[in-house]
Amino acid sequence: MPNDFDRVVDTLPGIAFTASPDGAFGYVNHCWRAYSGLSLEQSAAMGWLSVIHPADRSHMLAYWASATRRGHADDIVIRLLRRDGLYRRFLLRANAMCNEDGQLAKWCGLFIDIDTLPAQSSQQQSDKMDVTSIIDSIPAMVAFMTPDGELEQVNRQINDYIGLPFDALKNWSTSGTIHSQDLAAVTAAWTHSIHTGEPYDIELRIRRFDGVYHWFHVRGLPIRDQQDRIVRWCVLQVDVDERKRDKALIVKALREVSASEDRMRNLIDAVPGFVWSAAPDGSVSFVNQRWCDYTGMTADQSRGSGWTATVHPDDAQALEEYWVKLLALGHAGEFEARLRRFDGAYRWFLIRTVPQRDESGAVASWFGENTDIEDRKQTERLLAGEKLLFGMMAAGSPLSAILGKLCELVEVMVDDCGCCVAVVDQKRSHLSTDAGLRLQTCASPNAPSGLIQLGDNSGAGVDTCPTMAAAVLNAPVIVSDLTEESRWERWRAVALEQGVRAIWALPITSTGLDVTGVLAFYPRAPATPSPEQNNLIAQFTHLASIAIERARADAALMQSEAFLAKAQRLSATGTFSWRLGADDIICSEEMYRILEVDTSVRPTLDLLYQRIHPDDVSTFKEALRLARAPGRDFEHEPRLLMPGGKVKFVHLVAHLIPDARGELEYIAAVQDVTQRRVSEETLSKVRSELSHLARVASLGAVTASIAHEVNQPLAGIITNASTCLRMLGAEPPNIEGARETARRTIRDGNRAADVIKRLRALYAKKSISIEDVDLNEAAREVIAMILGEMQRNGVMIQPDFADALPTVQGDRVQLQQVILNLILNAAESMNKVSSRSRRMLITTRVNENHDVNLAVRDNGSGFDLQDSERLFNAFYTTKNTGMGIGLSISRSIIERHDGRLWASVNEGPGATFQFSIPQGLDRSSPACDEPLASQDLNDDERHAERDLK
Structure with a gap:
């Protein structure tokens, strides 16, 4: 009770106050007002700060902030301005007060003048404060209890009032200090508070030292520490005996008023509700006129237990049991039940009752009021029904089950009425030869079956039945009395036979305003829908529309998914999505089949790495790294190694899109191309054999041409040399003849050199094409072109390309020929390696001279160190089948x-x-237009490069 608490604070012999959790003062006692000269209004909120010494204000604000954060306050010494202009030092002690939820509700504080105390530290002064004298000064009965409910300390007022020693007070449950009629309730309430930590609040009678019992309002609050544990209970007992006597006088006055039946009836009849009273045994003694008007019963018929005839049979037993329980306990209560109106209709009412007690606390009578809650109950039923329907939709329940529940909800909400939902048959309507719609009944739990059969698939005429008319016209058909209707003669005859007296048919439309069905109501009495019923019907129609559209959308989605799954199976193509931020992967069923993984396994990148062939893991990771960094579409053809050792070839294509939240996500398709790759390998072998034969034939032709062209000059050289020797060996030597034959030898040598020069000219028909070339991209293109061949030969390529590699200027095709030649040479050097895996490392970088460098490193057979330069000589080779010109041509290009x-x-x-x-070199000068070797190799010569060094 706030007023009682303020009076207690006002009586404290010191400066006391209460404040909100943030330190805003709410109440100050008279000592504060007398000392500071400020009124209660001037001190409220943060007005009290004007009394604080300016040097102490910031410290004081920091003190409140810390106390609010921790939930408890330490002692602090500050200076307060007295009304005469002098400052005195005060010790501030504040305690936190919590609400029922254990949250900080307010502060209660006390300023203690320490200028008058002996000179010693503030902490020593606060330690010696006598807490007992403080609580003894409170003009109310205050007690402190331990956390488990035992009495710990009482103030002087309790000792003076009860007159018992402390040991006797500790046994309060047996000492007789509490009235015997209240002891059980007090014990139960106190036990409940101890067990739950909830505040203790009760009214009881306590015996004074002279044996007289007075009524007290007792309130106990828990005191908690920083860990929210209860450290003790503070119990305040306020004498309310005078108030209770006043209440008894009021009750007595009311009983006197009730003695005049006419006067009481005039008062009670003015109350907007059903008001009644009953004797202590529950027998009804009075009902007001509004009760009689609603039920159609007289007051005499309702007295005693006559009122129970109006209770709905389904609620009667539960209400009786609850009423008997209230009579036994003597507590107030409330119950919801349906009461019959004079016309036979039932409506929901909230029945409230409270006991009226006499001076001794016994129940003297019961007073009650019944409030109409039919609208609220209808709203609750509608919300519950909507929740059930939406739950069924979300769970994918059949449309017939959902609409069946909708019909049951309609029949509960609309009295004495059947319901049916007919749905437009889209397929039959589309294929129908006539011009109209086709309906089929989807749900009709309690609707007349004869009417439904007449309305099902009976053509598109509006004259067939009202259901078809509503569907064709796309407009409500409302007939309040079928006996006065002339349309639908056959249907109307069946309806009247079935007890139907009205029809309300409303079209169900989609979001595109197309008719998807009809919701039909069959009242069993002539009726027109009321405004409230029209609102309900609109909601029911909307729910039916949502259910039908959801079912059709689900069916279309399932059909689409089935088509997609079949198409993926036929094309051996699986799909998956990959969110870059969280590396979340979602796979289709066909993707699981390609990976040969159970669909219950959650797909991850680690799972994909486990399926990728070990020789392709590095290139696959490199492809994913490049795809992740700039975020672009990519394509890759890795191999998959199945658990049984089977190898699959797959083609992966990924497209990058942002999702709804702006995060990047790849949508990828993976096609199993194993059969195609096997066929391609077979075809490649055949082509390779044909190419080999063509190269052999071509080389034979070239060899024959060289032999034919060079043979004559060589024969002339030999003949002239022999003649020269004979002439020099003659006696005497024929010097002049020998000189002439030597000249002819030189001539024939030049002829042979010209033949060789003409043959080399075949390899140089055009100049290089200068452009900016990214060696990283050029190398990736070459790797992509020969990756399949490398995989077939068991060679694992590991690219390690430098980021932000500068471009070079040159002929892209020729540089790629050099890269191709180096890669093929490295692969061939590992053909005979079987004791270790065949690995090839291709790196790019910028060297110390700022040139762009590309290196191909293998772990093959290598070469002798002394051959490091001869390897680049024309026609020098270390292979049995090589021609020895590949590295020579490559060096010429570089x-x-x-x-x-x-x-x-x-x-x-x-x-x-x-x-x-060199990077960025300008090669646009005419000097760069000189022909390069191997510029226009014919097909046989290009195939021959695979046999180079």
Whole structure:
């Protein structure tokens, strides 16, 4: 009780106040007002800060902030301005007061003048404060209890009032201090508070030292520590005996008023509700006129237990049991039940009752009021029905079940009425030869069956039945009395036979305003829908529309998913989505089949890595890294290694899109191309054999041409040399003849050189094409072109390309020919390697001279260190089938680009071939238009490059 508490604070012999959790003062006692000269209004909120010494204000505000954050306050010394202008030092002590939820509700504080105390520290002064004297000064009975409910301390007022020693007070439940009629309720309430920590609040009678009992309002609040644990209970007992006597006088006055039946009836009849009273045993003694008007019963018929005839049979037993329980306990209560109106209709009412007690506390009578809650109950039923229907829709229940529940809800909400939902048959309506719609009954739990059969698939005429008329016209058909209707003669006859007296048919439309069905109501009495019923009907129609559209959308989605799954199975193509932010992957069923993984397994990148062939893992990770960094579409063809050892070839295409939240997501398709790759490999082998035969034939032709062209000059050289020897060996030597034969030898040598020069000219028919070339991209294109061949040969390529690699200027095709030649040479050097995996590392970087460098490192057989330069000589080879011109041509191409090509032996197995080209060099000068070797190789010569070094 706030007023009682304020009076208690006002009586404290010191400056006391109460404040909100943030430190805003709510109440100050008279000591504060006398000391500061400020009124209650001037001190409220933060007005009290004007009394604080300016040097202490910031410290004081920080003190409140800390106390609010921690939930308790320490002692603090501050200076307060007295009304005469002098400052005195005060010790501030504040305690937190919590509400029923354990939250900080307010502060109660006390300022203690310490200027008059002996000179010692504030902490020592606060330690010696006598708490007992403070609580003894409170003009009310205050007690402190332990957390488990035992009495810990009482103030002087309790000792003076009860007159018992402390040990006797500790046994309060047996000492007789509490009235015997109140002891059970007090014990139960106190036990409940101890167990739950909820505040204790009760009215009871306490015996005074002279044996007289007075009524007290007792309130106990828990005191909690920083861990929200109860450390003690503070119990305040306020004498309310005078108030109780006043209440008894009021009750007595009311009983005197009730003695005059006419006067009481005039008063009670003015109340907007059903008011009644009953004797202590529950027998009704009075009902007001509004009760009689509603039920059609007289007051005499309603007295005693006559009123129970109006209770709905389904609610009668529960209401009786509840009423008997209230009579036994003597407590107030409320119950919901349906009461019959004079016309036979039932409406829901909230029945409330409270006991009226006499001076001794016994129930003298019962007073009650019945409030009409039919509208609220209808709203609750409608909300519950909508929740059930939406739950069924979300769970994917059949449309017939959903609409059946809708019909049951309609029949509950609309009295004495059947309901039916007919749905437009889209397929039959579309294929129908006539011009109208086709309806089929989807739900009719309690509607007359004869009417439904007449309305089903009976053509499109509006004259067939009202259901068809509503569907065709796309407009409500409302007939309040079928006996006065002339349309639908056959249907109307059946309806009247079935007890139907009215028809309300309303079209169900989609969001596109197309008719999807009809909701039909069959009242069993002539009726027109009321405004409230029209609102309900509109809601029911909307729910039916949602259910039908959801069912059709689900059916279309299922059909689409079935088509997609079949198409994926036929094309051996699976799909998956990959969210880059969280690496979430969602796969289609066909994707699970391709990976040969159970659909219950959650797909992850680790799972994909487990399925990727070990030799392709590095290139696959590199592809994903490149796709993740700039975020762009990509395409890749890795191999999959199944648990049984089977190898699958797949083609992956991924398209990047942002999702609804703006996060990047790849939509990818994976096609199993194993059969195609096997066929391609078979075809490639056949083509390779044909190409080999063509190269052999071509080389034979070239060899024959060289032999034919060079044979004559060589024969002349031999003949002239022999003649020269004979002439020099003659006696005397024929010097002049020998000189002439030597000249002819030189001539024939030049002829042979010209033949060779003409043959080399076949390889140089055009100049290089200068452009900016990204060696990273050029190398990736070459790798993509030969990746399949490398996989067939068991070679695993590991690209390691430098980021932001500068471009070079040159002929892209020729540089790719060099890269291709180095990769093929490295692969061939590993053909005979079987004791270790075949690995090839391709790297790009910018070297110390700021040139762009590309290196191909293998772990094959390598070469002798002394052959490191001869490898680049024309026609020098270390292979049985090589021609020895590939590296020579490659070096020529690199040198034409002002670069350098060289080879080195690895510290481990294998060798490294690499070249470097200056970055950004201008090659537009005429000097760069000189022909390069191997510029226009014919097809046989291009195939021959695979046999180069």
